[in-house]
Amino acid sequence: MSPRTKIQFEEIRQKSRENIEKIALELFASKGYHATSISQIAEKAGISKGLLYNYFESKEQLLNSIIMKVYDELMKIVGMNDNLPADKQIEQMIIQTIEHLKKNITFWRLYLFLIHQSEVQKQLKELYNKMRIDYMDFVIKLFSEIGSKNPDMDALLLGTMFDGIALNYVTVPEDYPIDELKNYLIEVFVKNKKVKK
Amino acid sequence: MSPRTKIQFEEIRQKSRENIEKIALELFASKGYHATSISQIAEKAGISKGLLYNYFESKEQLLNSIIMKVYDELMKIVGMNDNLPADKQIEQMIIQTIEHLKKNITFWRLYLFLIHQSEVQKQLKELYNKMRIDYMDFVIKLFSEIGSKNPDMDALLLGTMFDGIALNYVTVPEDYPIDELKNYLIEVFVKNKKVKK
Amino acid sequence: MSPRTKIQFEEIRQKSRENIEKIALELFASKGYHATSISQIAEKAGISKGLLYNYFESKEQLLNSIIMKVYDELMKIVGMNDNLPADKQIEQMIIQTIEHLKKNITFWRLYLFLIHQSEVQKQLKELYNKMRIDYMDFVIKLFSEIGSKNPDMDALLLGTMFDGIALNYVTVPEDYPIDELKNYLIEVFVKNKKVKK
């Protein structure tokens, strides 16, 4: 008869939020932001529309919340393994990005969607820019350390390749020979650079 | 004045269709498919909504019609210059794709949008697959002709690079050093291959 | 088969607009602005919700449109009879206001509603102020002409009386002895003033 404690309430909220975000991520990623309705999200999450608004104040804010998670996760991949030497770090970054892509296809689908749905809102554009800059800063340094003649260009190319691979893998996962590409990337971006050094 | 012949009518219809498609392409690419309304298209095309439905039976069918044009145009770039030697053909394909991208950012924005839509619509998925296969067939042959050790992989990589470049250029056109990339691509995909031969 | 002319369309629009405004006036006046839904207006007007938005771009704008009519009508009563001598003008203003009130109870209900729902929006507040000032300017002049010792106060009092009478009549039309009041007002605001002159 006594009311739940604050902690209990907080747990309930946290679980609900995460559940909603998970469902919304899937739907946004597979159908796009505009083509996904709040009703669909609520229904698939097994809750009422009203409750969704108890946790997210708008559809846009729900998207933002998800984007933040995407950003954090991508940055985690990049920043991982910073105790290794630079060449190994790049190698690991390539391996782990590809692995992550294979295991989290939904997640990457959303990432790609967001990039060119950036007309949706300024915030997204800003975040995307921040993400690019953070990525470039970090990876340029790595390429410098392994003696690349043009670390800016190499970092840019690697990023571009990741985008292209993700785009293709996400579109035709069963037909795209992603593992062969992985080895090729390591060869081009790690082994060849070192030889030249 | 004699009544217009059937052929004249057909020409008028054709021009009207093309005008609508042109306007719709612009709007879809700049604002997105969902955010563009039939009213806006009709208004910008200077016709009534009713008349638009005289030419296209639905918004979706209008999109499909546009997609066909995108397909044709992309294939035109690939198939161009088939009187040149293979290495020059690849070089030209790279140059012209990049040039096309720079001049038709709107068009490519739509192309990328479509890739995602293909997840949802069967028709689109089929078209996208056809496009990939046609591209691969043609480009694999070119790489074979210049003596590539792994023409399948080279064709795939070049296609992936195009996608990655398009994605980045479309997102941040002013910040993306597309011309430097062009030269690099030619070096990697044309000059280096030939040397190895 | 040929489309309607512009004039025909304009007539259709005009009739529809007026019908919607009439129904909306009734509902806003009897239930209040917030308590009246677009659905109710559309249903009572025998049209779809969508069509209503073809004519008025929002609920608020529909209200504004109605308010303008209220304003025009009230000012018409005040400004009427400007060819008569001042004392007759005041007398006529009293008579016609009361008559108008008796015949257009709905209309006055809305006027009263609006006054203290003016927090609804700035526009309303501004219009109300304009209305007060226009009324005062005109009526003060009339009282001056008949030699009132305090024309400002007399104009204010008469306005206040109109408001009080309208409020009471609108609330209990059958129980409020409005005709007796009419005569009393004429006596107090016209005959007594003149005597003193």
Place this chain on the structure above:
Amino acid sequence: MSPRTKIQFEEIRQKSRENIEKIALELFASKGYHATSISQIAEKAGISKGLLYNYFESKEQLLNSIIMKVYDELMKIVGMNDNLPADKQIEQMIIQTIEHLKKNITFWRLYLFLIHQSEVQKQLKELYNKMRIDYMDFVIKLFSEIGSKNPDMDALLLGTMFDGIALNYVTVPEDYPIDELKNYLIEVFVKNKKVKK
């Protein structure tokens, strides 16, 4: 510590009720009934929504409860000073009504709001009628005692004036010369009557 007695509990309940009513009155009067949500009331009152429903079975019933208070308070003003002679009682009633209006603008705003609502709710209509009758009974008697030739009409007029003044003062408190009106009312409704006697 002994358990609280029933009476203590009752007192706590009573205080809680009054607190909620006070907060709700403020919000209803300043934002309007429809624009005020139960959540807002609960939050401002420092309690949960659930608890509010422990005290009032619905939003409407909460409003009704408040209305009763409005009624009581208005009647208090009228019935005050019944030990004075009639002319002084009327004078005091005028003075105190105006003073009350100046100090409790929120309260009067609600009173005016309620008059309109009475169109919708039967309960309210009945209460309003009771209020009018009680007021008239009492004030007619006063005017009779000071020898008014038409006490019914005088009582009605005074009530009408109060309504009109309240309406105007509540709408534009800073622009309405309420104090000058007070003196005028006393002159018209008290001094002039007596002279004629």
Place this chain on the structure above:
DNA sequence: AATGAATGAGTATTCATTCAT
């Protein structure tokens, strides 16, 4: 007595599509 998560019917608004003219 007290909490706030959860519901569901309701709100204003939009828009692809139809159709009488």
Place this chain on the structure above:
DNA sequence: CATGAATGAATACTCATTCAT
């Protein structure tokens, strides 16, 4: 061929009310 009035289902969002704890 051409118009735009008209529809209705869908959209994001709100809120009074209920109820398990």
